[in-house]
Amino acid sequence: MKEYHILSLSGGKDSTALAFFMKENMPEIFEQLELVFSDTECELPETYDYLNKIEVFLNKKIIRIKPEKSFDHIYQIYNQIPSITKRWCTLELKTKPFRKFLKENYSDGIAYLYIGIRADEIKRIETSRSTDVIKECHPFIEYNIRKDDVCKILDSSGIGLPKYYEWSNRSGCYFCPFQTKINWINLYEKHPDLYKKAMNYEFKKGEGKKKTDFGWVMGSSLKELIKKENIKAIKEKSKNKKKVIQNSSVKLVEIF
Ligand code: SF4
Secondary structure, three states: OEEEEEEEEOOOHHHHHHHHHHHHHOHHHHHHOEEEEEOOOOEOHHHHHHHHHHHHHHOOOEEEEOOOOOHHHHHHHHOOOOOOOOOHHHHHHHHHHHHHHHHHHHOOEEEEEEOOOOHHHHHHOOOOOOOOOEEEEOHHHHOOOOHHHHHHHHHHHOOOOOHHHHOOOOOOEOOOOOOOHHHHHHHHHHOHHHHHHHHOOOEOOOOOOOOOOEOOEOOEOHHHHOOHHHHHHHHHHHHHHHHHHHHOOOOOOOOO
């Protein structure tokens, strides 16, 4: 039976560090390794830049899987933007296209899927999704690689962190409903065009076919969020939160 080795990149630090780690520590597998990115087509510009950089640094092409239908098309079908409780985006834009890609390309063998879950995140692996033909592998857990080690791997390889880490703590779509208010404000300041694009998806009761009020952020529309007084309050709150964390002995770089 054929064997395939696939690393699914998220555009974030852990999966990227895993690719560099495998190059150094698992060179035979790295030779055959295929880097795959599920592109929602709604990622931050910094993510696309980072992916291009990864290709150069690793001298490997990244396979970019795209959904058959665009976000806008699927949104029309669901008639609702994604939310924390109705997370159709991941299923439609990432999971389904990725499953299809695996089925179309690797069903004549065993596909080993390398995942960048770190040793300090072991709880994230509640149940293995491995099957007879798809095997999940967690090298960071096997080699006890933790958060600090990931940063060291990226530093020493020269690639560093993705640029969006300067203002955001997460990879993914620019409109992600899981982002915090300060993240939204940072998006507004860094990419006002994307913020406005997200704002245009919000609607009010009675508009078109939509039956309920709906926005990306709990309790506020994006239009409200960028009122001067709200920006000030959100920034203040975020600063205080950082102070509390700095004063406790917890050392985290990514608090927003
Ligand atoms: S990054 Fe956020 S919006 Fe994009 S697919 Fe994932 S959960 Fe959905």
